[in-house]
Amino acid sequence: xxxxxxxxxxxxxxxxxxxxxxxxxxxxxxxxxxxxxxxxxxxxxxxxxxxxxxxxxxxxxxxxxxxxxxxxxxxxxxxxxxxxxxxxxxxxxxxxxxxxxxxxxxxxxxxxx
Amino acid sequence: xxxxxxxxxxxxxxxxxxxxxxxxxxxxxxxxxxxxxxxxxxxxxxxxxxxxxxxxxxxxxxxxxxxxxxxxxxxxxxxxxxxxxxxxxxxxxxxxxxxxxxxxxxxxxx
Numbered sequence: 001x002x003x004x005x006x007x008x009x010x011x012x013x014x015x016x017x018x019x020x021x022x023x024x025x026x027x028x029x030x031x032x033x034x035x036x037x038x039x040x041x042x043x044x045x046x047x048x049x050x051x052x053x054x055x056x057x058x059x060x061x062x063x064x065x066x067x068x069x070x071x072x073x074x075x076x077x078x079x080x081x082x083x084x085x086x087x088x089x090x091x092x093x094x095x096x097x098x099x100x101x102x103x104x105x106x107x108x109x110x111x112x113x
Numbered sequence: 114x115x116x117x118x119x120x121x122x123x124x125x126x127x128x129x130x131x132x133x134x135x136x137x138x139x140x141x142x143x144x145x146x147x148x149x150x151x152x153x154x155x156x157x158x159x160x161x162x163x164x165x166x167x168x169x170x171x172x173x174x175x176x177x178x179x180x181x182x183x184x185x186x187x188x189x190x191x192x193x194x195x196x197x198x199x200x201x202x203x204x205x206x207x208x209x210x211x212x213x214x215x216x217x218x219x220x221x222x223x
Contacts, residue, residue, distance in 0.1 A: 035213070041215065042201065042213055042216045043156070043213040045210065045211070045212060045213075048210060048211070050209040056209070056210070058210070059212075092156075098143045098144060099144050099161060101146060101158040101161065102146075102156075102158065103158070104155040104156050104157070105155065107155050
């Protein structure tokens with residue numbers, strides 16, 4: 001059953017700690033994305049990757065890091081440098097190219113206390 | 114900064130009424146996509162428009178791509194409670210960069 005999986009669904013961390021959010025897809029998609037969603041802010045692009053071992057900063061990359069060592073995996077690390085990390089994080093993947101739709105995971109709701 | 118803009122941010126609609134949400138890009142897009150996110154859910158793809166001036170319909174939803182391929186609209190007729198959610202437009206603004214608008218959150222009053 002193909003799809004894109006994010007884990008965990010809910011995550012709590014103490015302030016000052018780094019945390020890694022998982023995103024795995026078995027759709028054989030080349031492109032993967034991380035978005036952050038805050039109330040009234042829509043979907044803001046953090047990082048994206050078109051191919052393995054390559055990724056680009058999005059509009060709000062500060063305080064985040066990613067890796068793309070495997071085609072199916074695109075983990076996001078929220079570092080202690082991120083000023084306001086509490087948010088809903090969505091991972092998406094696309095086949096690649098211009099005209100292909102994005103498939104989203106269920107999201108991870110991160111709360112930093 | 115944000116290159117894909119959407120208005121209005123919120124839309125309160127009486128059940129049975131029509132409404133329109135608008136999407137504008139600062140650059141010409143090769144295509145525009147629309148997604149719907151139900152409360153508590155994740156965005157789900159609705160449709161893609163590719164040609165200048167293209168109009169597509171899905172039941173009560175009508176999507177339009179502007180002649181200059183820099184704007185788009187979604188018109189919903191006879192709104193139902195199942196239309197509740199946030200509607201996003203999205204475009205590939207540069208190589209591989211899929212950018213979303215801020216979304217229009219739709220609330221339907223019975």
